[in-house]
Every structure is written in structure tokens, then in C-alpha cells.
Amino acid sequence: MISQEIRNILEFPIFFNVYQRMVGASRAHKIFVEEYVQPSQGVSILDVGCGTGDIVKYIPDFCNYIGIDFNKKYIEKAKRKYGYKHKFFLADASKQYLMNDNIDICFCFGVLHHLDDVSCRNLLTNAYKLLKHGGYYVCIEPCYFPDQDWFKKMILRWDRGVYVRDLKGYESLMIDLFKNITVARRDDMLSIPYSMVALKCIKE
Ligand SMILES: C[S@@+](CC[C@H](N)C(=O)[O-])C[C@H]1O[C@@H](n2cnc3c(N)ncnc32)[C@H](O)[C@@H]1O
Numbered sequence: 001m002i003s004q005e006i007r008n009i010l011e012f013p014i015f016f017n018v019y020q021r022m023v024g025a026s027r028a029h030k031i032f033v034e035e036y037v038q039p040s041q042g043v044s045i046l047d048v049g050c051g052t053g054d055i056v057k058y059i060p061d062f063c064n065y066i067g068i069d070f071n072k073k074y075i076e077k078a079k080r081k082y083g084y085k086h087k088f089f090l091a092d093a094s095k096q097y098l099m100n101d102n103i104d105i106c107f108c109f110g111v112l113h114h115l116d117d118v119s120c121r122n123l124l125t126n127a128y129k130l131l132k133h134g135g136y137y138v139c140i141e142p143c144y145f146p147d148q149d150w151f152k153k154m155i156l157r158w159d160r161g162v163y164v165r166d167l168k169g170y171e172s173l174m175i176d177l178f179k180n181i182t183v184a185r186r187d188d189m190l191s192i193p194y195s196m197v198a199l200k201c202i203k204e
Pocket residue numbers: 020025048049050051052053054055068069070071074091092093094095108109110111114115119
């Protein structure tokens with residue numbers, strides 16, 4: 001677990017973006033969009049916990065993208081950078097928020113591990129309600145695996161998010177809402193030794 005001082009510093013967009021660059025987040029965003037989000041022509045996408053919005057570089061212009069985050073500074077930065085073509089809103093995803101759109105794809109990149117189980121369940125229930133039938137929720141999160149070496153485990157323990165779970169832990173948050181869940185382990189997303197899991201849940 002990283003110290004509170006570093007946690008506070010990362011609340012500022014400029015330091016958050018430097019950290020993201022250091023760990024290779026941009027490449028990870030690209031892989032996540034191409035292999036898991038898989039946007040097609042005209043889909044509406046909701047990015048929950050969008051941070052400073054940097055993933056939109058990889059969202060094709062033919063999609064209707066909305067980003068939400070509860071960090072005001074991140075949302076302001078996202079609006080300054082990408083507001084000319086996408087919508088960003090300040091909202092706490094673990095509470096009720098209003099969104100009229102019928103969403104095809106809702107995703108979280110590295111958000112659930114910042115939230116306790118109750119908040120995650122609220123976030124996922126909100127996502128489920130906003131999704132069209134046949135739409136999907138997809139996320140990628142740091143994850144403990146039994147065969148991980150001590151170094152990878154240590155890095156996960158240092159993470160800014162204090163709710164890093166194992167695969168069962170993530171699945172248990174979704175299983176009551178989504179029946180159809182596919183899982184992929186990824187140890188190659190970041191430039192540091194970091195195990196992640198992608199979970200894709202279809203709303204039937
Ligand atoms: C590790 S950052 C990832 C940011 C972004 N998804 C990315 O990949 O660059 C986690 C983000 O989740 C946001 N977040 C955490 N809990 C949230 C909540 N309850 N509602 C909205 N955003 C939240 C944080 O503010 C932060 O921007």
C-alpha cells in the first residue's frame with residue numbers, strides 16, 4: 001500500500017498523468033479498448049471512473065462516449081482536453097446518478113479496486129440499469145492469483161486502491177447481476193510486473 005502522501009499527490013491530474021506514463025497506462029488503454037471494449041459503429045459508451053479521460057485517444061470517433069468521475073480536478077482536465085468531442089460529468093458512481101442514455105457498453109479501467117464491496121455493488125447495479133439488453137459491462141482490475149510471485153503480490157499491496165481482490169472476489173460482485181461473465185488474466189498490460197484480470201459481463 002502506498003503512503004498517504006503519495007495518494008494525495010496523485011489526486012492532482014498533473015502527477016496522476018506522470019504516474020500513468022511511468023507505468024505504461026497508454027498502451028494498456030489501447031489494448032483494453034481493442035481487445036475487451038471492442039467498440040463498433042454508433043455504440044454509446046459509458047466510462048465509469050474515467051480519470052483525466054486519456055483512454056478516449058483509443059475510442060473511435062464513431063462512438064458516443066461519456067466519462068464520469070468523482071474527482072473534480074480530473075473531470076475538469078478531461079473536459080479541457082477532450083470536451084470538444086466527448087461529454088464528461090462529475091458523479092459518484094457508487095451512488096445513484098441520472099443518465100438518460102441507453103448504454104451499449106459500460107466500462108471501468110482500474111476502478112473497482114478503489115471501492116469496498118458495497119460501493120462496487122452499487123456501481124455495478126447502476127451500470128446494469130443503464131445498459132441495453134445485449135449490452136455489456138467490462139472492466140480490468142489488478143488481481144491476486146495463487147501462483148503470483150512475492151514481488152507481484154507486493155506491488156499489488158502497494159497499490160493506491162486498497163481493495164485489490166482475487167478473481168473470486170471480483171466475480172462475487174457481479175454474479176448476482178450478470179449470468180454471462182468471461183474472464184481473462186493479463187500480466188502484460190503495464191510496464192511494471194502487475195497482474196490484472198479483465199471481466200466482461202453481458203446483460204441478457
Ligand atoms: C486508477 S484511476 C483510473 C482512471 C482511468 N480509468 C484511467 O484508466 O486512466 C481510478 C479512477 O476511479 C475514480 N473513482 C474511484 N471511485 C469512484 C466513484 N465512486 N465514482 C466515480 N469515480 C470514481 C477515481 O477518481 C480515479 O479517477
